[in-house]
Amino acid sequence: TVKGSKSDQDIAVVAVSLSDIPSDTISKIAIAELADSDTIAVGQQVVAIGNALGEGQSVTNGIISALDRSITVNNVTFSGLIMTNAAINSGNSGGALLNSDGQVIGINSAKYADTSVEGMGFAIPISDAISVINDLMDREVLTDDEKGYLGISGTNITESDQQQMPNIPVGIYVREVSEDGAAKDAGIMVGDIIVGIGDEEITTIKELSEKVNSYRVGTKITLKIKRNENGKYKEKKIKVTLKG
Helix, strand or coil, rough: CCCEEHHHEEEEEEEHHHHHCCCCCCCCCCCCCCCCCCHCCCCCEEEEEECHHHHHCCCEEEEEEEEEEECCCEEEEEEEEEEEEECCCCCCCCCCCCCCCCCEEEEEECCCCCCCCCCEEEEEEHHHHHHHHHHHHHCCCCCCCEEEECCEEEEEEHHHHHHCCCCCCCCCEEEEEEECHHHHCCCCCCCCCCECCEEEECCHHHHHHEEEEEEEEECEEEEEEEEEEEEEEEEEEEEEEEEE
C-alpha cells in the first residue's frame, strides 16, 4: 500500500503487511543503517543496489563523481543530487547507494541517458530524504471513504509556463471549484493558484491530491494560494476543512 509520495523529490513510501511476508523472508530482513550523507566526498567508493531491468537484485560499484548536482526530468528539476559512475539503469531507481561500510548514503534516482554520455547516475542524499520519508511513514493508510478531498480541478503551472507569462507563479491553477466541495466553502476561487499546504511547497496537481488525500475527512488544513488582484498575484492563507 502506498502511504504517500513526494513527486518533486522522487520519493514514495510503501507499507507491506507482515502477514503477507513469508516467514523465511522475514528472517532475512535486516534494518539498513543510514549514514550522514553530508560527510561524503568526491572520489569515495560506493555500491548501488537495485533490480536492473527487472531481472532481480543487482549490484554495481563506482565512486562519487560529484556532489550537489541538478537534473531536469519531465519538467521537474531535482537538485542537491549525488552523481556517481556506478551503473544505474532502469529498475535501479529506489535502490540503495551504499558507502564502503554498507551504510545507506543515498537513494538511486536517475541515469543521464544520451549517446554522448556514459557513467552519469544520480542519487538523492539520504540526509535530504529522511525528513520526507519520516513524514510519509507517519501517515495513516486511509480507505477512499476516509480520505479528505478539496473539490477542485486544476492545471499545473510550470517554470516553462512562467517564461511565457512572467507574472504567473508556479503552482496549481484552479480551473473549477465544486459547488458542494471543501474548497468552495473555504473561499477558493477559479483562477487562484495553490502553491503550498502549511509550510510545504506544492507545485503539481498530483502532489496536491496525494497530500490532501493523506488527511481524514474533517481535517483542517491551511492552503497557501496566490490570487490575481489588479494584475498582481498576492499570497493568501486559507483554512479548509476537508470533505469526503
